[in-house]
Amino acid sequence: MKGRAFFLVIVFLVSLSSCRNNTKKSDEFRLAGSDSMYEAIVPDDEFSSDISVSFSSPIEIANLLQMLGVPFSQGYMASSLDVTDLASGFDKALALGILGADLGYLNIYEKTGNSIEVLSSIRKLAEGLNVGQYFDFETIKRLSLSKSNLDSLLFLSIDSYNKIDRYLTENNRGQLSSLIIIGAWIEAQYLATQVIKKHPDDLLRDRIGEQKHFLNDLIKLAGPYCSIDKQFSGLCSQLNQIAAKYDDVKITYSQGEPVSAPKDGGLVVTQTETSKVEMTDEQLEEIIDITEEIRNKLILN
Amino acid sequence: MKRFFLGLLLLMPAFTLLLSQAPNDPLVSKCLQSTGPNAKYLKDFRIQLGEGAEGGIFRYKANLSLWKNTKYRFTLCTSDKSKGQLIISIKDENSNNVASSVDEGTGTVYPYIDLICNKSGIYQVWFDFAGGHSGSGVGIVSMVQ
16 A cells, blocks of 8 residues: 555656656757748748847847946836737737847846736737747746846746747747747847937947848848738838838958967857947937837837 | 655645756756856757767757857756767858867867857857767857856
């Protein structure tokens, strides 16, 4: 009897542990060359993977602002976005991206106590898109409230978005994945352009100018879906409006070989090749204005 | 026996809490801890490769956007069962070499690379296991203050 009861407890504990692993097993490792084939509209795989990493972009923008000593402001966030009113997959996915960027901003500034509202909106949106299983809300919420482990919080938040992206792409819902990425990019761009109005800084100015590259990639990512419906075609047109303001922004490069030196058991590599942004005040002003106009339209329900 | 079960039941919430706070993959969790106190997580690559040829081109490629004026740390962690150590090579969008965790001259394999990026763009990150061996591992990209 004792042996049987003990066995049942062990089976329970093992199944508890393995359940967590099995549900996400397909996300654990990707064998090289094991990409799936898709029947729906699928952008070039390699290009898609270029863009898929962009969830980190809002985090990097927020990190730059924090490094520059820019104070946190709730006013930059999409607080007026009411997710309960969003009906279409298009709106939900775009809002999921926008709020993902806001979550990154809150996390970097460790304003994690304020993130519960954003998290519950993200949860509603993710569940509305049937991808709620990829967002570990309870753990993220607990880490947010405990303010104990920023790295785990960043990991779980970013990883959740990456899993959603992978799932949508692998299940012929790539258009939703691209909307999440576009939403996150627009919100991060809005954050950077609003901050520079109050806190002019050369590093931030460069970062905004360099978005020219990434915006072009974003437009390519959206390209296959631009004609699927009115909403998507409108969004593509908005991205092109922002891109038009970047037309005369120039990015030049100077060549150089990287310099490597071992340090503390690792290797430190300093890139000597550099990029330089040439952007006038007028061009920056126009980029700020168009970004604000489009982002504010997108968060209006 | 009852005490044993009671103890087990009391421990279970702590056990499940522990499970849920850690990333699902123990190697990722362990690797996250080794990125250093000033590193902020950005991205991880989970690599699993079979036996390949020695000296061939790296077999796993991904793309990554990097920003200038930023110091990135690429931390490499290899699972115990791997035959080779996880290695990385970073190239720019024109396929020029930017950094490698292997020093071809001395044969040294570094467990992490700090890249001080001065050119924004999309970079190629190539992974393999030393000697073209089989293995599984994790590469974590983080920002360092």
